[in-house]
Amino acid sequence: QAPLVESGGGLVQAGASLRLSCAASARLFSDYGAGWFRQRPGLEREFVAAIDWKAETNYADSVKGRFTIARDNSEKLVFLQMNNLKPEDTAVYYCALDSAGSNSRLANRYQYWGQGTQVTVSS
Numbered sequence: 001q002a003p004l005v006e007s008g009g010g011l012v013q014a015g016a017s018l019r020l021s022c023a024a025s026a027r028l029f030s031d032y033g034a035g036w037f038r039q040r041p042g043l044e045r046e047f048v049a050a051i052d053w054k055a056e057t058n059y060a061d062s063v064k065g066r067f068t069i070a071r072d073n074s075e076k077l078v079f080l081q082m083n084n085l086k087p088e089d090t091a092v093y094y095c096a097l098d099s100a101g102s103n104s105r106l107a108n109r110y111q112y113w114g115q116g117t118q119v120t121v122s123s
Contacts, residue, residue, distance in 0.1 A: 022095030
């Protein structure tokens with residue numbers, strides 16, 4: 001099992017920054033791919049960013065240039081730095097791990113999920 005715990009969400013104004021963190025407990029964390037997904041009100045869960053076991057990244061077009069995903073294998077952490085936040089970024093953000101090590105955009109490639117952290121951006 002690979003329980004995940006997200007933190008760092010909150011309420012901010014448009015243009016502000018937040019950094020989300022995801023703490024994992026997977027024994028071979030460095031072999032996993034990690035992704036961030038979000039679910040906006042009334043919408044389905046969508047891909048945000050992912051990083052594979054080689055630290056190659058993948059971003060949704062809507063966040064490219066504003067969000068940065070990173071990982072710290074020694075601490076078993078995954079980060080999502082979110083800059084220039086917009087009201088449409090308001091969502092519950094979920095961290096996920098893929099035991100195959102990919103940076104896939106597909107939610108069904110990820111076997112382990114956190115409980116989510118709320119990000120609210122006011123205009």
